[in-house]
Amino acid sequence: MSPDEESLAGAAELFKALSATSRLLILSALAHEPSSVSALTEATKLSQPLVSQHLRLLRGLNLVTASRSGRETIYSLTDHHVAHVIQDAITHSQER
Template sequence: MAGEKSLSGAAELFKALSATSRLLILSALADAPSSVSALVGATQLSQPLVSQHLRLLRGINLVTATKSGRETIYALTDDHVARVIQDAIAHSQES
């Protein structure tokens, strides 16, 4: 059985994944690393909202940020989150 620390970390992950906007951003990043402006275009969310969600996602280590000239490129930290999202979507579509 998982320890309390592991369960607490999993609960934080599920809290982060509980917002549709964050799932949109993470799904877009699962396709390819992107800048804020590309994420705004892909998700149709406002720039301030995308930036706010990215700050939260970076804080819990789901997303990394790399400077590229004047832009910051965001990417998933690893593929685990993409798989969790894909599994959750598949599960929600089951009858």
């Protein structure tokens, strides 16, 4: 069965979100463990405003969820299928 137009559009949005190296870094870090913005900033070596901006976009696409832990917000992957897509893409790019 062929995917419908809405499913294809959703997949295209996913690939657009994954097209930025910074977002791939953040999602890869979250694939290992849920993290705060400060932990993601340290793990990715990106600035705090940039990490926050990317997390906002990733939350909007339902790729990342946020939960409160005391005063911190902890981010995690909504679905581990995304981690598999990223790992498969990295593996594929290394096979050239």
